[in-house]
Amino acid sequence: xxxxxxxAWRYIGFNRWKTLTLMACITLITVxxxxxxxxxxxxxxxxxARAASxxxxxxxxxxxxxxxxxxxxxGRDVPELINMSDSxxxxxxxxxxxxxxxxxxxxxxYPIVGTTLDYFDFRGLGFAxxxxxxxxxxxxxxxxxxxxxxxxxxxxxxxxxxxxxxxxGVYPLKMSVAGVLKRTYSADDxxxxxxxxxxxxxxxxxxxxxxxxRDGDTSVVLERSEDNVVANASLVQYTExxxxxxxxxxxxxEPENYPISAVIALPHDAKSxxxxxxxxxxxxxxxxxxxxxxxxxxxxxxxxRIKNVLDAVIVVVGLxxxxxxxLVFALSLRLRQREIQTIxxxxxxxxxxxxxxxxxxxxxxxxxxxxxxxxxxxxxxYSADLVRLxxxx
Amino acid sequence: xxxxIKLVVLIALSTGLQxxxxxxxxxxxxxxxxxxxxxxxxxxTGGHARVEFPAPRDSDPVFWKPSIATINDYQxxxxxxxxxxxxxxxxxGATLPRAKLVNTSSAFSDRYIKIxxxxxxxxxxxxxxSHTGTAFTTWLDFQQAILQARAxxxxxxxKRAGLKDTFEHQLDLLERELLAIDSELMEIGEKTPGIPLxxxxxxxxxxxxxxxxxxxSVQWEPREAPTDEQWAELVGILDAHPARWMIWxxxxxxxxxxxxxxxxxxxxxxxxxxxxxESGDWLDLMRENVDNLKQIL
Amino acid sequence: MIKITDLDFVYPHGEFRLMVPDxxxxxxxxxxxxxxxxxxxxxxLNLIAGITVPKHGTVEVDEVTVSRLEDRHRRAFRITRIGFxxxxxxxxxxxxxxxxxxxxxxxxxxxxLSRSVRQRASVLAETMGIADKLKRPVGELSQGEKQRTAIxxxxxxxxxxxxxxxxxxxxxxxxxSRILDLLFECVDAHRxxxxxxxxxxxxLARFDRVIDFQGFRGGVAE
Numbered sequence: 001x002x003x004x005x006x007x008a009w010r011y012i013g014f015n016r017w018k019t020l021t022l023m024a025c026i027t028l029i030t031v032x033x034x035x036x037x038x039x040x041x042x043x044x045x046x047x048x049a050r051a052a053s054x055x056x057x058x059x060x061x062x063x064x065x066x067x068x069x070x071x072x073x074x075g076r077d078v079p080e081l082i083n084m085s086d087s088x089x090x091x092x093x094x095x096x097x098x099x100x101x102x103x104x105x106x107x108x109x110y111p112i113v114g115t116t117l118d119y120f121d122f123r124g125l126g127f128a129x130x131x132x133x134x135x136x137x138x139x140x141x142x143x144x145x146x147x148x149x150x151x152x153x154x155x156x157x158x159x160x161x162x163x164x165x166x167x168x169g170v171y172p173l174k175m176s177v178a179g180v181l182k183r184t185y186s187a188d189d190x191x192x193x194x195x196x197x198x199x200x201x202x203x204x205x206x207x208x209x210x211x212x213x214r215d216g217d218t219s220v221v222l223e224r225s226e227d228n229v230v231a232n233a234s235l236v237q238y239t240e241x242x243x244x245x246x247x248x249x250x251x252x253x254e255p256e257n258y259p260i261s262a263v264i265a266l267p268h269d270a271k272s273x274x275x276x277x278x279x280x281x282x283x284x285x286x287x288x289x290x291x292x293x294x295x296x297x298x299x300x301x302x303x304x305r306i307k308n309v310l311d312a313v314i315v316v317v318g319l320x321x322x323x324x325x326x327l328v329f330a331l332s333l334r335l336r337q338r339e340i341q342t343i344x345x346x347x348x349x350x351x352x353x354x355x356x357x358x359x360x361x362x363x364x365x366x367x368x369x370x371x372x373x374x375x376x377x378x379x380x381x382y383s384a385d386l387v388r389l390x391x392x393x
Numbered sequence: 394x395x396x397x398i399k400l401v402v403l404i405a406l407s408t409g410l411q412x413x414x415x416x417x418x419x420x421x422x423x424x425x426x427x428x429x430x431x432x433x434x435x436x437x438t439g440g441h442a443r444v445e446f447p448a449p450r451d452s453d454p455v456f457w458k459p460s461i462a463t464i465n466d467y468q469x470x471x472x473x474x475x476x477x478x479x480x481x482x483x484x485x486g487a488t489l490p491r492a493k494l495v496n497t498s499s500a501f502s503d504r505y506i507k508i509x510x511x512x513x514x515x516x517x518x519x520x521x522x523s524h525t526g527t528a529f530t531t532w533l534d535f536q537q538a539i540l541q542a543r544a545x546x547x548x549x550x551x552k553r554a555g556l557k558d559t560f561e562h563q564l565d566l567l568e569r570e571l572l573a574i575d576s577e578l579m580e581i582g583e584k585t586p587g588i589p590l591x592x593x594x595x596x597x598x599x600x601x602x603x604x605x606x607x608x609x610s611v612q613w614e615p616r617e618a619p620t621d622e623q624w625a626e627l628v629g630i631l632d633a634h635p636a637r638w639m640i641w642x643x644x645x646x647x648x649x650x651x652x653x654x655x656x657x658x659x660x661x662x663x664x665x666x667x668x669x670x671e672s673g674d675w676l677d678l679m680r681e682n683v684d685n686l687k688q689i690l
Numbered sequence: 691m692i693k694i695t696d697l698d699f700v701y702p703h704g705e706f707r708l709m710v711p712d713x714x715x716x717x718x719x720x721x722x723x724x725x726x727x728x729x730x731x732x733x734x735l736n737l738i739a740g741i742t743v744p745k746h747g748t749v750e751v752d753e754v755t756v757s758r759l760e761d762r763h764r765r766a767f768r769i770t771r772i773g774f775x776x777x778x779x780x781x782x783x784x785x786x787x788x789x790x791x792x793x794x795x796x797x798x799x800x801x802x803l804s805r806s807v808r809q810r811a812s813v814l815a816e817t818m819g820i821a822d823k824l825k826r827p828v829g830e831l832s833q834g835e836k837q838r839t840a841i842x843x844x845x846x847x848x849x850x851x852x853x854x855x856x857x858x859x860x861x862x863x864x865x866x867s868r869i870l871d872l873l874f875e876c877v878d879a880h881r882x883x884x885x886x887x888x889x890x891x892x893x894l895a896r897f898d899r900v901i902d903f904q905g906f907r908g909g910v911a912e
Contacts, residue, residue: 003796003803007785014784097492117468117490133488134464195488246486247458342780345741347769348797350762 001355008359019364022328026368027375029321033314034372035379039390040307042383044300050186051296053123055273056096056265058086061286064295070103071262072292073187074111078104078261082287084196085256087263093279095272099264102199107159107175110145113191114199114260122266123188129153130179133195136206136249137241139175144189146180153177157192159202173202174240185384200251200258201241208241208249265289333357421552424470426481427454427667429532430497432675433542434474437563438549441556445470446669454667455529458483472548476541478505480529495548497541498531505531506598528598530665535575537599539568570676577683578604585689591627591636591658593645596665609634615645624652631656638689661685691717691851691883692738697747699737708733710747715899717850720877720884722894725903731887734903735853738885739772740764752850766800773844773882775873777856779836781828781843788824791815791842801847814842817879818872834865838872845876852877854886858893866890 012019050072059067060080069075081104090098099122102114117132119125120140130153133140139157141149151157155177175194183189200206241249251258267273280289333340340353379386421442425431431446438444447466448457459467464487467473473489475481477498496502506528532538546564550557582604595610609630613619619627630636639653640663650660663682664670670678694713700706708730715721723731736742737749740756743764749757752771756764774780781790791811795803815821818838820831828836837857844852857873858866870893877884886897894900 007796010789011784091491099491117488118492121490121492131461131465132468134461134468135488136486138488197485197488241486247482249486251485338780339782342776342782343793343797345739345774345776345780346794346797347739347765347767347772347800349765349799352797 001359004352004355004359005363007356008363011356012360012363018328018332022325022364023368023371025321025325026365027371029314029318030368030372031375033311033318034376036307036310036314038376038379038383039387040303042387043303046186046384046387047296048293048300051292054264054292055267056276057262057290057292058082058090058098058265058280058287059262059290061288064288064290065299067262067288067290068292068295071101071264072296074103074113074191076111081259081261082263083256084258084260086287087260088256090263090265090276093276095276096265096267099266100196100260101262101264102196102260104259104261105159105199105202107139107157107192108149109160110142110149110190110192112139112159112199112202113193114196115193116196119193119264122264123184123186125184125188126182127179128182130177133178133193135241136195136198136201136246137173137175138178138194138198140179140181140193141177142181142189142191142193143183145192146177151177151180153179172239173198176241185388189388196260197251198241201239201249203259205253205258206249206251208239208245329357329361332360421472421549422470423472423474424467425474426476426484428669429538429666429675430474430476430541430545431669432666433538433545433567434549436567437542437546437560439559439563441553441559442549448668450669452668455480456482459487464488471552474545474548476529476531477502478529478531479527480531495544497544498537500540500544501531501537506602508595508598528595530596530667531599533597533665534599534603535571535578536603539571539575542567542571574679574683575603578686581683581686581690582606588689589634589636590689591630591634591639593639593641596642597640597663600663607634608640609636613645613649615641615643615649618646618648628656631658640686659688661688691715691719691752692885693748693750694737695748695750697737697744697749699733699742699744699747706730706733708737710734713901715883715885717883718878718881720874720896720898721886722897722900723885723887723903724889724891724894724900729903731903732855735855735885735887738851739768739774739853741768766798769794769798770800770847771849771851773847773849773852775837775840775844775852775854775857777859779833779840779860781836781839783827783829786825786827787815787820787831787839790828790839791824791846793843794847807846811842811846814845814876817876818842833861834869837861837865837869841869841873841876845880845882848880850882852882852884852886854884854888856887856889858888858890866893870896 051068054072057067057071059071060082062080066075066077066079070077070079084100087098087100090096097118099116099118100114101119103111104114105112113119120132127140128143130140141151141157146152149157156174157177158172158174161172175192175198181188181193194202197206201208265276267276277289277291280287343352419441421438423434423438423442423444425434425444425446427448428446431444434442434444445466446454447459447463448454467487467489470493472495473493475484475494475496477496498505508526508528532541542564546560549560553560578600586605587607590606590608592608592610593613593615595612597606597608597610600606601608611619611623611627611630613623637658639658639660641660642662642664644662645653645660653660662685664678666675666678666682673681692713692715694710697708697710697713699708706728713734723734725731733742737744738751738756740749740751740759741764743749743757747757748755751767754767754771756767759767782793785793788811791814792803792808795801795807801807812821812824815824818841820835820838820842823831823835828839831839837860841857852873854873858869861869873884874896876882888894
């Protein structure tokens with residue numbers, strides 16, 4: 001067999017384009033479904049892991065999926081809001097710890113997540129640089145957000161205005177970067193975390209003193225008096241919380257009425273979870289309590305249904321490719337008729353011809369297999385990043 | 394130093410040397426926002442916790458601003474005991490983990506005293522501050538102090554269930570002492586119904602309410618000479634409220650005392666105990682306060 | 691060397707019949723076979739080589755009755771004892787010259803490719819004047835060089851019989867003569883017998899004997 005392999009090796013080397021084409025076909029048709037499987041498995045793992053680690057979410061009534069997308073993945077769409085009192089009520093039941101989230105604003109297209117320090121403990125978020133939030137006006141960046149924005153502790157980041165044409169609306173807030181989180185390969189990597197109160201300040205529920213005009217830049221000044229500077233539209237207006245003015249910041253109204261987008265509830269045990277869910281179901285309020293694993297699990301099932309369709313398509317394409325490859329080998333055999341006749345005349349063994357063809361097929365399959373394994377190893381190694389790039393980003 | 398030794402001896406005596414201190418690893422790390430809470434927590438834990446109160450001795454814990462590093466220390470604690478009622482203004486601008494926060498006065502939050510219309514002013518190196526909003530020296534109503542101590546004990550038990558008996562025993566001892574002071578103050582109040590009193594600083598609202606003291610406040614500092622406007626304000630108050638005693642957080646200057654004497658007003662010290670005293674412990678301070686207040690009898 | 695007796699061969703579809711009552715070739719003889727196309731010359735070579743077997747009669751080569759051997763034994767006999775030289779050279783374009791020469795050793799277990807065989811191949815190539823082209827692809831060789839390579843392949847197993855089917859058919863006149871000289875040299879050196887089918891009448895005089903195949907179909911001719 002080694003002689004057959006040698007001859008086959010020479011043959012496929014001589015006919016390299018035919019060989020490469022065959023290898024490409026075989027590799028593609030093998031790698032495609034397997035890659036899809038790897039990526040979907042990783043997607044399922046990531047999405048379910050994040051959902052599974054989040055026991056309960058409380059939010060406004062409506063689409064549970066929208067609520068999940070906002071709460072777990074900080075999606076662009078802002079769900080209907082609830083009040084801070086909903087979070088405090090959960091604390092007061094003594095059945096669960098409550099982590100409020102307010103995901104509404106963005107900073108250079110990255111979601112600003114207003115929350116409490118408990119969120120970081122809950123998600124097990126560690127710090128690659130800097131420190132946790134300490135005072136108003138600070139932010140902590142996810143690993144990928146920090147990398148793309150090229151920011152590190154000590155730098156600044158300005159929140160994006162809610163509406164460019166609403167002059168009476170939210171002014172951008174200049175936030176100080178306190179820390180950068182370690183990479184988690186989750187939506188947290190792309191988030192800008194702030195204290196809930198900072199998020200409310202961005203919204204305008206909290207006010208304080210801040211510089212409005214840049215010193216020495218007269219081009220942005222519309223009107224200047226002794227104690228007031230009015231800027232024109234060319235100025236990037238922001239508020240900034242500094243050591244000097246932090247004491248001047250205050251909030252109007254009752255904090256319990258302030259808006260949040262959801263509450264992550266961490267029940268103390270299964271019984272507490274059941275009781276808490278029961279209370280929400282019985283309650284007349286429009287808020288809903290959702291088990292993320294059930295919602296995302298149902299979403300995954302839908303995805304798998306689509307995967308079945310894709311699998312069927314791949315099977316059909318695969319069959320066609322196999323037939324085409326078989327035809328190529330058959331034609332190749334025909335082209336080698338003279339060679340076969342020659343070696344027959346020379347006195348080769350009966351099995352030699354079969355060995356030669358088998359060796360050719362084995363070598364091509366082996367090379368394709370090695371290529372497949374290589375590609376799959378690379379895909380598997382980077383599957384977390386690829387999934388996040390495609391699905392989470 | 395003297396005060397610390399006293400505290401240790403007191404703890405040792407009250408526990409009858411029966412508590413066994415666990416390994417350092419098992420020590421609860423508790424951070425508080427004023428000395429009163431530090432005293433309560435230290436008494437109740439009986440040495441089974443490290444109770445930290447980082448504000449400098451000469452600062453007013455209400456308006457003290459911790460550094461970022463100190464805030465980080467608070468964040469790392471196992472428990473953060475808050476007074477509630479808006480005490481520790483720095484909390485509104487700081488980020489602390491909700492799961493570790495304990496509002497020791499939440500049991501009576503519906504009975505907080507709202508204050509307003511008081512004059513804002515500026516003074517000294519710490520800058521200006523205002524006493525509008527909610528009165529925050531909640532423990533000066535010693536029934537409320539007991540509730541705060543109970544809230545502390547409850548949280549400690551939730552963290553260290555195995556030490557429940559120790560904590561409850563320590564709480565019991567503390568409660569008795571607080572009750573004793575409460576009784577004495579009640580007696581003073583009953584014996585001096587309606588007697589007009591003036592407070593140098595608006596920090597005695599709960600004391601006044603609980604013990605029936607007829608108290609009006611100005612906003613003076615013990616070590617600062619009042620301005621002419623402030624004297625005028627006092628005189629205006631005295632017209633309708635002829636007080637003979639002014640209650641101070643600490644000993645006022647001789648000049649101020651003398652000028653008050655010219656108005657027929659004597660000074661007495663009732664230290665709220667927000668920060669660590671020069672000597673003695675919190676209980677010593679309160680007993681001294683009671684003795685001082687007895688002068689109005 | 692070759693002895694055929696009462697041979698009667700018919701192709702499976704019955705379109706051609708070859709009858710050879712008697713055919714003999716002595717050892718070390720160089721015999722040319724001539725005849726018109728379709729007279730059965732190639733069929734005769736196939737019968738002698740054991741590629742096909744007759745319905746009746748015997749074919750004996752080097753004292754082995756090839757016609758009575760089993761197929762696998764005939765194949766082994768063929769590849770070890772008989773060397774083939776074809777008109778179109780029948781070289782493999784995906785192998786270099788050396789690999790083509792060694793090719794028989796890679797398609798059967800009856801021959802073992804050893805170092806001594808490789809050395810013999812080099813010597814043969816030297817004799818044929820193609821030693822400097824051993825690593826070249828056969829596509830780069832001239833017609834004459836290709837046929838020399840084919841001759842080396844045929845001679846490497848040291849066969850006792852060389853069957854050449856129009857070996858000079860695709861060569862120019864100069865090369866024909868040179869190749870035939872080389873073939874004769876090697877056949878003499880290996881003390882082999884040569885049976886060559888040829889249309890080249892100019893070369894017939896150099897053979898020991900010429901057999902005209904015209905009379906064999908349905909009869910005997912010599």
